[in-house]
Amino acid sequence: MKILAFETSCDDTSIALFENEKLVSMHTKSQIKLHNKTWGVVPEVASREHANVIFDVLDDVLKEWWVMLQDIDYIAVTTHPGLVPSLLTGITVASTLSQALQIPIIPIDHIEAHIFSNWLERDESEIVFPLVCLTVSGGHNEIWYMQDMWSKEKLGQTQDDAAGEAYDKVAKMMWLEYPGGPIISKLAEEYNKPLSHPSSQRKKGKTIEKKPLFPRVFLEKSEFGFSFSGLKSAVRREIEKRIQLLSNLGSQESRLSIHDVQEISYEFQAAVNEVLAFKLLEAARQKEVQTLLLAGWVSANDDLNEKIHQEVQKLWLKFLAPKKKLYCMDNAAMIGILAYYKVKYLKRAYKIGSVTLWES
Secondary structure, three states: EEEEEEEEOOOOEEEEEEOOOOEEEEEEEEEEHHHHHOOOHHHHHHHHHHHHHHHHHHHHHHHHOOHHHHHHEEEEEEEEEHHHHHHHHHHHHEEEEEEEEOEEEEEEEEEHHHHHHHHHHOOOOOOOOOEEEEOOOOOOOOEEEEEEEEEEEEEEEEEOOOHHHHHHHHHHHHOOOHHHHHHHHHHHHOOOOOOOOOOOEOOOOEEEEEOOOOOOOOOOOOOEEEEOOOHHHHHHHHHHHHHHHHHOOOOOOOOHHHHHHHHHHHHHHHHHHHHHHHHHHHHHHHOOOOEEEEEEEEHHHHHHHHHHHHHHHOOOEEHHHHHHHHHOOOHHHHHHHHHHHHHHOOOOEEEEEEEEEEOO
């Protein structure tokens, strides 16, 4: 069984080819350099770039495995959620191929596909139900409870910015490049927290740590909502305070020093990841599950993975994240693996006009 998968939900044009559950070819054309100019994705610009490159990407995928379009059995494509102009590019190409080849097209939910990125390069038996999964990226931030592969319940979601969006906005405040997540993570790693940190004080011969630089917004600790807008505002105030301090000292510099940028990155990342890890672990406790999953591009964050891993080891729980950082990003592999399991287990299709659709 050969599956051709398309992912164009935002700013990456990604196409993958599967032989059953095995990914045999994937090519992705990134638009990061294009969107650096605007510090974020402009939907119309992204859509135009998808249209410019999608057939070249498709050609690269087919040539790598010496497959012809006539050999394809199923086509899978992201249909929601995402930027509508970008989605339409992939949907149009995929549905046209489906009609021309007279093969079924499988509509794929982007967030569900992120969850299924955990099945890539893993045996199906490694993921034990029931489980909870944290999906965290630029446009979404949810916790899901899954009793089985096809039964999922949303326990909570962000009330404002998703964590990835907060990373991007904080990066912009510090004049860093887009996307903000990888850059802030790198700067946080470079920050050498001194043994005698400014946030600590001596009392009766002991070092007493003061409060962290930024607040941890848990909302209701027993519930699973998220809010990062207050944290983002706190970062802005800290940046403005430090720049004002430079001005008061007579400096002509209107930007932060590299040390300031590293420290703010470190403290911001710690504030975000502490909340994300706590909420996921609390969901596991309340639902009494043994398996925890992480998905979405923020799941590539090493500090977040380490925080969760340390806690689950204490509790003898199982924690899994996508096996490769590539699979954390928006990619066609996650679309293809979800399509494979839909074909394997659901096996339901219906027609709209001349197009055969797989039931979502």
